[in-house]
Each structure stands twice: as C-alpha cells, then as structure tokens.
Amino acid sequence: MIFGFHLYARDGLARAGRFCTAHGEVETPVFMPVGTAGTVKAMTADSVRATGARMILGNTYHLMLRPGAERVARLGGLHRMMDWPGPILSDSGGFQVMSLAALRALDADGVTFRSHIDGSTHRLTPERSVAIQHALDATVTMAFDECTPFPATEEQARDSMELSMRWAARCRSAFAPRDGYALFGINQGSVFPALRARSAEALARIGFEGYAIGGLAVGEGQAAMFAVLDFVVPLLPADRPRYLMGVGTPDDIIGAVMRGVDMFDCVIPTRAGRTARAYTRRGVFNLRNARFADDDRPLDPGCACPLCTRHARAYLHHLFRCEEMLGPMLLTWHNIQYYQDLMRGLREAIRAGRLAAHAAALRGAWAAGDAT
Numbered sequence: 001m002i003f004g005f006h007l008y009a010r011d012g013l014a015r016a017g018r019f020c021t022a023h024g025e026v027e028t029p030v031f032m033p034v035g036t037a038g039t040v041k042a043m044t045a046d047s048v049r050a051t052g053a054r055m056i057l058g059n060t061y062h063l064m065l066r067p068g069a070e071r072v073a074r075l076g077g078l079h080r081m082m083d084w085p086g087p088i089l090s091d092s093g094g095f096q097v098m099s100l101a102a103l104r105a106l107d108a109d110g111v112t113f114r115s116h117i118d119g120s121t122h123r124l125t126p127e128r129s130v131a132i133q134h135a136l137d138a139t140v141t142m143a144f145d146e147c148t149p150f151p152a153t154e155e156q157a158r159d160s161m162e163l164s165m166r167w168a169a170r171c172r173s174a175f176a177p178r179d180g181y182a183l184f185g186i187n188q189g190s191v192f193p194a195l196r197a198r199s200a201e202a203l204a205r206i207g208f209e210g211y212a213i214g215g216l217a218v219g220e221g222q223a224a225m226f227a228v229l230d231f232v233v234p235l236l237p238a239d240r241p242r243y244l245m246g247v248g249t250p251d252d253i254i255g256a257v258m259r260g261v262d263m264f265d266c267v268i269p270t271r272a273g274r275t276a277r278a279y280t281r282r283g284v285f286n287l288r289n290a291r292f293a294d295d296d297r298p299l300d301p302g303c304a305c306p307l308c309t310r311h312a313r314a315y316l317h318h319l320f321r322c323e324e325m326l327g328p329m330l331l332t333w334h335n336i337q338y339y340q341d342l343m344r345g346l347r348e349a350i351r352a353g354r355l356a357a358h359a360a361a362l363r364g365a366w367a368a369g370d371a372t
C-alpha cells in the first residue's frame with residue numbers, strides 16, 4: 001500500500017490506529033500543531049518534538065507568498081528548511097485565500113487573488129495547489145476546494161460542493177503518487193445531509209488515501225458540528241483516516257473522536273499560548289488575571305512541560321504583564337504539551353475500551369476548576 005493505515009482498536013465509534021508515511025509513523029487519533037509559515041510560532045522544532053507531537057501542518061497560502069514554494073523546494077523542502085523530518089500535512093490554500101486574501105475572483109477553473117501582504121496578484125487552481133504542495137514536499141497533500149461560507153443556502157452549498165468535487169477529481173489527476181505520500185479529499189456540503197452524502201459518494205468514487213471533513217468550525221456551533229459528524233462520518237470509507245479540519249477545543253476533539261474522527265489540527269493551543277490562555281487538566285485560565293499574581297503553584301501539576309515543572313503561575317503572570325517573549329514561548333509549549341497528552345490519553349482509553357469513562361473524568365476535572 002502506498003500509504004498504510006492500520007486500525008488496531010475500537011471503542012464504540014472511536015478508533016485507535018497508526019499510519020505509515022515516508023516521514024515516519026503517526027498514532028491516531030492525532031493532533032497536529034499548526035506551523036503556518038514554516039514554524040510552529042514561538043517553538044523550535046526540537047521543542048515541538050519534545051511535546052510528543054509527530055506530525056504538523058503547513059499552510060500553502062502563506063508559504064506560496066513567502067518565501068515562495070519553488071524557493072522552499074530549492075532549500076530542500078519544508079522538512080529540511082524547518083528541521084522537521086516528521087510528517088507534514090499541507091492545506092490546499094483554498095480556505096485562507098477566502099479568509100485572508102483581498103480581491104478574490106472565483107471561477108470554474110480556480111481563484112485569482114491579491115496577496116494580503118503586498119497586493120501582488122496570484123492564482124490558485126487545483127493543479128497549481130497540488131504542484132505547490134509537491135514543491136513543499138508535503139507528506140499529505142490536501143485537495144484544493146472551496147470552503148463553503150457559513151451560513152449558506154442549500155443552493156449555494158450545493159454549487160460550492162459540486163465545484164469542490166470537480167476540483168477534487170482534477171487534484172487526483174495532478175497528484176504524483178509516491179510511496180508514503182498521500183492525497184486527501186475533502187467532504188463539503190455545509191449542514192445539509194443530502195449534500196454531505198453526495199460529496200462522500202463523489203470522493204469515494206475518485207478514491208483518496210484519506211478523507212477530510214471540511215466546512216465545519218466556521219461558526220455553526222458545536223451541536224451543529226456534531227450533528228454533521230453523526231451523519232457524515234459513517235459515510236466515509238472505514239479503512240482510511242478521517243480528518244476534521246480546523247478543530248478544535250479539547251471538548252470538540254473528544255466529541256469528534258467519539259464519533260470516529262482520527263485527525264485534527266487547530267491554532268487554538270498556539271494562538272492561546274500567545275494571549276495568556278492556558279489549557280489545563282483543570283480547565284482554561286487567563287494568566288493575565290490578577291488572581292495569579294501571588295499563585296506559586298505549577299500551572300498544571302499533571303504536566304511535564306518546562307513551564308509546569310520549573311515555574312510558578314505567578315512568574316508566567318509576571319511575564320505576560322511585562323510582555324516578555326518568554327511568556328508566549330513557555331505557554332505555547334505547555335498548551336501543545338497539553339493537547340498531545342490529551343490525545344495520548346484518548347488513544348490509551350480507546351485501546352482499554354474505557355473511552356466514555358475517561359471522557360467523563362476529563363470533563364469533570366475541567367468543571368471542578370483549580371480551587372482545591
């Protein structure tokens with residue numbers, strides 16, 4: 001098999017497995033920290049590895065603008081440039097063109113847009129997106145799609161989904177198969193079950209090494225997102241990894257794992273790390289809050305990261321109040337560590353057949369807070 005995926009445990013709909021790539025193995029369910037512009041912000045590659053993270057995400061849109069995909073290729077590819085020899089998944093650029101670029105013009109063949117950095121004009125088509133991801137040396141290439149805006153009428157969602165399915169077929173043709181590399185298709189259809197079902201059929205007909213669920217976490221709320229997952233996950237091929245793009249909070253991830261999702265990425269742990277928001281076994285704290293000024297306890301006593309083992313909450317509070325760059329560095333490390341520990345715990349619970357009890361215990365500890 002070009003891109004092996006092996007499931008070795010199930011607990012309800014949840015699955016634990018492993019996929020084998022040209023850049024190493026990855027245990028699932030997996031959370032991929034986001035390395036937007038060739039760096040997981042505020043982290044060295046070694047520190048990302050030290051958290052237990054084995055796969056990261058890179059952004060086509062950012063890297064095609066700066067430093068340029070062909071320049072990344074001349075520098076030996078994204079793995080070498082970043083000193084990240086492990087697997088990298090690249091997004092297709094479609095989502096960020098629609099959310100960041102100026103003067104976008106969508107047509108049947110692709111999208112023309114102006115850079116949000118210098119106003120220069122660029123064009124992305126399914127073929128160009130795949131070529132850029134090849135130049136980056138992405139382990140997993142994502143099909144170029146249109147992320148359907150939310151809310152959308154059923155007619156808008158249908159037109160958008162059908163465009164994405166035509167582009168998905170063009171991406172499949174453009175992608176050069178290589179051992180240990182993968183192309184993932186992306187299910188669209190907004191919150192409309194019939195459209196999601198048609199999208200799932202179209203993708204399975206084309207055939208991909210993995211299947212992503214797109215167009216969620218765009219403002220629809222957790223209940224609507226879970227309702228889409230309840231419907232669409234069983235329609236995706238069971239023997240391939242399933243990837244929920246851009247999700248999410250720890251509670252979102254637990255709910256999605258319990259619905260059969262294997263892969264996640266989100267800016268939450270890194271972005272929160274730069275804004276003094278800490279994700280812990282006792283819930284989410286804002287370290288700027290005055291109550292931490294004299295708090296000499298570790299941030300999260302259950303965490304083995306450098307922040308929790310060497311510093312008190314009061315020190316982190318001080319760093320953020322003084323806007324010292326060590327604050328975001330230490331808290332980003334902690335938040336990524338927390339997410340990796342969360343995923344490891346979920347994998348172990350699935351293997352032991354006790355995921356529901358484990359999830360209830362996690363949620364109970366968040367609700368209890370840190371007063372004790």
Ligand SMILES: [Zn+2]
Binds near residue numbers: 299300308333335
């Ligand atoms: Zn920590």
